[in-house]
Amino acid sequence: MADLKAAEKSLKERGFAVRVFAAGKEAVEYLNSAIDGKTVGFGGSATVQELGIYEALAKHNETHWHWVNGPEERPVAAGAQIYIASANAVAETGEIINIDGAGNRVASMLYGHEKVYLVVGRNKLAPTYEEALWRARNTAAPLNAKRLERKTPCVVDGRCHDCKSPDRVCRALTVLWGPMTGMETEVVLIDQDLGF
Numbered sequence: 001m002a003d004l005k006a007a008e009k010s011l012k013e014r015g016f017a018v019r020v021f022a023a024g025k026e027a028v029e030y031l032n033s034a035i036d037g038k039t040v041g042f043g044g045s046a047t048v049q050e051l052g053i054y055e056a057l058a059k060h061n062e063t064h065w066h067w068v069n070g071p072e073e074r075p076v077a078a079g080a081q082i083y084i085a086s087a088n089a090v091a092e093t094g095e096i097i098n099i100d101g102a103g104n105r106v107a108s109m110l111y112g113h114e115k116v117y118l119v120v121g122r123n124k125l126a127p128t129y130e131e132a133l134w135r136a137r138n139t140a141a142p143l144n145a146k147r148l149e150r151k152t153p154c155v156v157d158g159r160c161h162d163c164k165s166p167d168r169v170c171r172a173l174t175v176l177w178g179p180m181t182g183m184e185t186e187v188v189l190i191d192q193d194l195g196f
Contacts, residue, residue: 002125003092004189010094015178017186024051027190032056041077043085043105047119047195057151073106083113086195087120088140096176097136101169115184121194140169143196
């Protein structure tokens with residue numbers, strides 16, 4: 001069982017802003033009130049899509065998401081004031097782990113925005129850094145490869161083979177040990193299973 005309290009405490013100790021919500025609807029309401037009149041970029045995220053965050057914010061912000069408007073939105077999203085994505089795994093010890101294929105999502109978590117929001121369901125929490133890394137590689141990455149209909153070994157058996165396939169979706173791995181200098185990062189933890 002995910003320990004949201006432990007994750008919240010560890011993330012705050014590492015310098016992240018953290019908000020915890022019982023349900024996704026509350027998190028969307030919070031983001032909708034906190035972000036107004038801004039340019040907002042989105043990283044590929046089943047969690048964000050599932051919650052309808054893009055649709056809520058598009059009503060009163062300039063929004064850019066390649067999942068909605070095509071790949072030409074990636075560089076525009078990278079220049080937005082606000083960036084919203086999720087994480088592949090969060091350790092209860094406070095590390096945030098992401099795997100990416102194109103690099104736009106992880107790059108935007110590292111540089112270029114006033115603020116980054118990471119929206120994370122309880123299913124993405126793991127007790128330790130090692131278990132969070134395992135989750136990112138052996139749960140999130142295979143599910144994303146399957147969603148994208150890639151021809152990789154992980155799609156077949158649900159575990160990472162560190163393959164050399166041209167269809168590989170895991171080409172970069174980042175670990176946030178704290179928010180990047182000069183850029184606020186807020187983790188929105190939700191006590192609900194969301195995304196991959």
